[in-house]
Amino acid sequence: MSDSAGPAxxxxxxxxxVEGLAARLNWLRAGxxxxxxxxxxxxxxxxxxxGATASVAPILTxxxxxxxxxxxxxxxGEYVSxxxxxxxxxxxxxKEQRELREMPEEELAELAGLYEQRGLSPExxxxxxxxxxxxxxxxxxxxxxxNIDETDLVSPWQAAGxxxxxxxxxxxxxxxxxxxxxAPARVPATFAVVLLALVLTGAVxxxxxxxxxxxxxxxxxxxxxxxxxxxxxxxxxxxxxGVV
Numbered sequence: 001m002s003d004s005a006g007p008a009x010x011x012x013x014x015x016x017x018v019e020g021l022a023a024r025l026n027w028l029r030a031g032x033x034x035x036x037x038x039x040x041x042x043x044x045x046x047x048x049x050x051g052a053t054a055s056v057a058p059i060l061t062x063x064x065x066x067x068x069x070x071x072x073x074x075x076x077g078e079y080v081s082x083x084x085x086x087x088x089x090x091x092x093x094x095k096e097q098r099e100l101r102e103m104p105e106e107e108l109a110e111l112a113g114l115y116e117q118r119g120l121s122p123e124x125x126x127x128x129x130x131x132x133x134x135x136x137x138x139x140x141x142x143x144x145x146x147n148i149d150e151t152d153l154v155s156p157w158q159a160a161g162x163x164x165x166x167x168x169x170x171x172x173x174x175x176x177x178x179x180x181x182x183a184p185a186r187v188p189a190t191f192a193v194v195l196l197a198l199v200l201t202g203a204v205x206x207x208x209x210x211x212x213x214x215x216x217x218x219x220x221x222x223x224x225x226x227x228x229x230x231x232x233x234x235x236x237x238x239x240x241x242g243v244v
Contacts, residue, residue: 032205034074034163036198038170040224042066043194044231046178047187051235054183063178067171075164082156089148096141107141108133114144173197191228198224 045066049059100107108129115125132140142148174190174197181189198220206216 031162031166032201034078034166035170035201036220036224037074038067038070038167039173039194039197039201040227041070042171043174043190043224044227046174047190047228048231048235050178050187050190051232052239056179059178063171063175067168067175070171071164071167074167075160078163079156079160082159086156092148093138093142096145097138100137100141104137107137111141111144170197170201187232191225194224194228195221 042063046059046063049062053059111133112122112126112129115128116122120128129140174194177193178186178190199217202217202220203213205211206213
């Protein structure tokens with residue numbers, strides 16, 4: 001005997017039909033950007049100083065300053081950015097709640113009109129709008145009008161923490177490399193570690209985001225290599241010129 005209700009829809013495993021998508025993408029964005037920035041910026045600082053002097057003390061001082069300052073800066077930037085986004089989302093949700101409370105009929109007609117614009121017949125669009133409104137009017141309007149999920153708001157504290165942590169972990173790779181490797185090989189070793197780390201972060205971010213891995217990886221690696229080469233050249237120039 002067949003089930004009159006039809007088979008249950010479980011979604012496609014490779015498509016993002018899951019709750020918390022905005023939060024997951026926010027964590028990913030903050031983490032990848034933080035790690036890449038930590039790797040490149042701190043590596044550029046310590047390599048630049050190493051190009052000017054072989055002394056460990058200036059490299060250590062510059063590296064610690066770059067790591068701490070960069071982590072705080074990344075966290076603050078993410079907090080401010082995501083807080084503004086969350087405030088905007090809350091404002092839109094409050095506005096929609098007020099409109100549903102004060103003008104429910106107009107809102108129902110608006111929702112039906114949106115579905116009609118997407119290709120449904122007027123009768124079907126109105127029927128869908130009524131059913132969704134009866135189930136959860138606010139969620140229906142937020143999804144159709146604003147593409148917002150009330151339960152999926154981003155967290156500025158989580159974004160700030162993820163960004164700061166990712167920056168720190170990324171920065172530790174070049175920082176520890178240039179301190180632990182002997183002087184003759186410290187700059188080449190740092191270059192190698194940084195480029196390998198950028199290959200990894202670029203590939204992982206592209207894989208999770210469903211983008212082409214080689215394109216994202218090459219873009220990140222080239223940018224990092226240019227930054228390291230530029231700062232090392234400047235440091236070497238300043239060191240040989242006697243300015244520092």
